Amino acid sequence: MLITVIKKDMYKDSVALMLLNNKINAHPAVNVASIMMATPANKDMFKESGLLTDEVEKAGANDIAIVLDLDDETELDGIVEIIDEELSATEKSSAMSGIQEATTLPEALEILPEANLAMISVPGIYAYSVGKKCLDQNLNLFIFSDNVPLEEEIQLKKEGREKGLIVMGPDCGTSIIKGVPLAFANQTKSGKIGIVGASGTGIQEVTSILDGKGYGITNAIGTGGRDLSEEVGAMTFLKGVENLMDDDETEVILVLSKPPAKEVREKVEAYLKSLTKPVASLFLGETPDSHFEGYYRAGTLEELAILGIDLLENKKPETIVSEAEIKDANGTIKGLYTGGTLATEAALLIERGLNINEELTHEHGYILNHEGFEVIDLGDDEYTQGKPHPMIDPTARLPYILKAAEDKNTKVIVLDVVLGFGANEDPASTLVETIKEVKSTRPDIDVVTTICGTKQDPQNINEQEQQLKDVGATVFHSNRQALDHALGLIGKKIDYKEKPVLPLEKISVDLDLGEKNNLLNDKLQIINIGLESFANNLKSFDAKYVQYNFTPIAGGKKELMRALEFLEAWRGTNE
Structure with a gap:
């Protein structure tokens, strides 16, 4: 039977509710549970899963909706008691965190009047409204929120450009500004290399490889995945590069993205080739056969990092060489990834090793699905609807590992382990028992792992590596090296070619990039709007911050919110 419980006017962030949802679904008396804020988008999810009740339909966006499928109604009180304890614990944790809190933007600005950046991680339906108000207060934006309509992203970025503000996102998972990690990011050494990227785990992989080789960065500016689309036109990407050009501490610039739209690419490459600082690019999926003087082109994330070092040291670009042992063996590779860009790179490398050329797809989260060779992005929306991202809760990956081992043709299983702020506090430990089970039932399978992280990260990278090695997994600190090894185990190899450097x-190039932006010149002062865990990550760094505990106005009804905002703006211009 379906039982509904509504917690009125108790707004909680999505991550806290997703983790609670996982806990309640594990209760032996629960067939299915769904716990979400009763926003319009979440009501659609309740409906799709067959759990939309009249009580949920009537609930407001500031209410927590709990729907339980129970066989025994007498278990309800005990389950609700567990839910109440968990919700109370999040309140106590928040109160004990010592973070200054506000309930409105004006209140947050009163606490931190010199704020220069807003971190926004509210549901996507509210991101534009919150971002617009922050731009009106001359705040740069880092928008973690996803599912933001494209036209709203364009509008925010146009307004930011006019005001000389930078808009990182929406759906921006990673940035590092003046050494301060934003959202999912690693703690890296400071150095002289600046990065602009339209990929969160891509930035993480490049910065981690640089750090492992003893090099650091000035800044890593995330753009959001759609920034280089034809519609958006690389507004943040180009502004980010301009910022790094104006930054005296940055000597080398690295940029990364999936291949841009044709017209956007022409504009971006013309701008990159015009720069007076050395620059290297990676458009993931392309395999350039040459460099240009001052403008260098990588084929993998690792190569991009190495190019950055070579350019900084004024050395001839190094040619990537596969050091993998080539075995006389057959079988398939299954890549089960939590990082989307790492998954895409894995699929591309497997294609190169097999000499196939399929168009990559995101159907059902698969990046590659070819004759038993599979790469799945488990962070895809297909797998995260109403659930925590697998970087936060890696247990979501475990059934897929066991399923991969059931395929008699599987020879290699490749797993990424992403460390850093925002990620699970001990991701390797969640894999240990499952890898043991695979090794006991299929001793012929090799488990290959790639760790993306640094020695400064909170998870302790050495302990993470040792846990994996202790259960028989092979460990690499480069996705490219992990895939080269995996291909070698099935008798395949990628030949990386030396690239000539052509004159340029x-x-x-004259581009209208709007007013100059000063974010990299000033000490960070951050208003964190949404996920409190992002504010907790800032405690150890040189930044001032305040937590704005956002709740939607007008019951979360978008049309009514816009009307109230219009009236508020009209009143402001007529006073």
Whole structure:
């Protein structure tokens, strides 16, 4: 039977509710549970899963909706008691965190009047409204929120450009500004390399490889995955590069993205080739056969990091060489990834090793699905609807590992382990028992892991590596090296070619990038709007911050919210 419990006017962030949802679903008396804020989007999810009740339909966006499928109604009180204890614990944790809190943007600005950045992690339906108000207060934006309509992203970025503000996102998972990690990011050494990227785990992989080789960064500016689309036109990407050009501490610039739209690519490459600082690019999926003087082109995330070092040291670009042992063996590779860009790179490398050329797809989260060779992005929306991202809760990956081992043709299982702020506090430990089970039932399978992280990260990278090695997994600190090894185990190899450096005549490019942005010149002062865990991550760093505990106005009804905001703006212009 379906039983509904509504917690009125008790707004909680999505991560806290997802983790609670997982706990209640594990209760032996619960067939299915769904716990979410009763927003319009979440009501659609309740409906799709067959759990939309009249009580949920009537609930407001500031209410927690709990729907339980129970066989025994007498278990209800005990389950609700557990839910209440968990919700109370999040309140106590928040109160004990010592973080200054506000309940409105004006209150947050009163606490931190010199704020220069807003971190926004509210549900996507509210991100534009919150972002617009922050831009009106001359705040740069880092928007973690996803599911933001494209036209709203464009509007925010246009307004930011006009005001000389930078808009990182929406759906921006990673940035590091003046050494301060934002959202999912690693703690890296400071250095002289600056990065602009339209990929969160791509930035994490490059910065981690640089750090492991003893090099650091000035800043890593995330853009959001759609920034280089034809519609958005690389507004944040180009502004980010301009910022790094103006930054005296940055000597080398690295940029990364999936291949941009054709017209956008022409504009971006013309701008990159015109720069007076050395720059290297990676458009993931392309395998360039040459470099240009001052503008270098990578084929993998690791190569991009190595190019950054070579350019900084004024050395000839190093040619990537596969050091993997080539075995006389057959079988398939299954890649089960939590990081989307790492998954995409894995699929591309497997394609190169097999000499196939399929168009990559995101159907059902698969990046590659070819004759038993599979790469799945378990962070895809297909797998995260109403659930924590697998970087936060890696247990979601475990059934897929066991399923991969059931395929008699599977020879290699490749897993990424992403460390850093925002990620699970001990991701390797969640894999240990499952890897043991695979090794006991299928001793012929090799488990290959790639760790993305640094020695400064909170998870302790050495302990993470040792846990994996102790259960027989092979460990790499480069996704490219992990895939080369996996291919070698089935008798395949990628031949990486040396790239000549071609002459390049510098031509001035005139782009309208809007007013100059000063974010990299000033000490960070952050208003964190949404996930409190992001504010907790800032405690050890040189930044001032305040937590704005966002709750939607007007019951979360978008049309009514817009009407109230219009009236508020009209009143402000007529006073």
